[in-house]
Amino acid sequence: MKNIxxxxxxxxxxxxxxxxxxxxxxxxxxxxxxLYKTTDNVPFHNHPNEQSGYIISGQYRLKFGGSEYLLSEGDTYSIPADVSHSIEIIEAGEVVDVFSPIRQDYL
Known part of the structure; x- marks a missing residue:
């Protein structure tokens, strides 16, 4: 555990x-x-982790639950566990994501 x-x-x-x-x-x-670049491609995928995010910079098209959302600086989102989602990077930028439980594949 890395608290700090x-x-x-x-x-x-x-x-x-x-x-x-x-x-x-x-x-x-x-x-x-x-650290998203415009050349990044995040296709539809799912994982057993709830995912909540905060857009620091950039512009993105997030798709899940049959809808799509245009997101930019200051916007937030929450994606339930096991829900298929994708993100299109329109403008490069940074996003803070919080996962629960911990994503073992990110360790």
Whole structure:
């Protein structure tokens, strides 16, 4: 468990070609910062983790539950566990995501 992580100690990772950093990890939650580029492609996928996010910068088209949402700086979202979703990167930027439970495939 990493309750406190200084930015210089954040662990860089990649998933589906998207760069991100693992920030804090608690008993039941994980915080990550996604570093989206316009060339990134996140196709429909699902996972057993609830996912909530906050848009720091950039512009995105998030699709899930039969709807699509145009998101930009200051917007937030929550995707229930096991729900198929995708994200299109319209403008490069950063997004903070919180997962519960911890995503084992991000460790």
């Amino acid at each position: 992580v200084k930015k210089e100690n954040a662990v860089s990772r990649q998933f589906l070609g998207v760069d991100f950093v693992v920030l804090s990890i608690g008993k039941d939650t994980m915080v990550t910062k996604m």
